[in-house]
Amino acid sequence: MTIYLSRRLMSAYVLLQSSGHDYFVEGNDSLLETALRTGLSPAYGCSDGSCGQCKASLISG
Known part of the structure; x- marks a missing residue:
């Protein structure tokens, strides 16, 4: 998963490398x-983030 952060807009652009899907958070x-x-x-x-199964890496931002 690639995550690009936009600090001015308080949102994040997310690109899932494995599937090519993208969305804004x-x-x-x-x-x-x-x-x-x-x-x-x-x-x-x-x-809730405690098990780590959905762990992602911040690539840029």
Whole structure:
């Protein structure tokens, strides 16, 4: 997953390298919440970041 942050807009542009899907995350929404809302099916186990299954890497920003 590649994440580009836009500090002025308080949003993040997310590009999933494995699938090519992209979307914007606004405000306090999590990457996982937004991915699920856009119809994607990312791997996750706990929904609160404690299990690490949905861990991503910040490539730029």
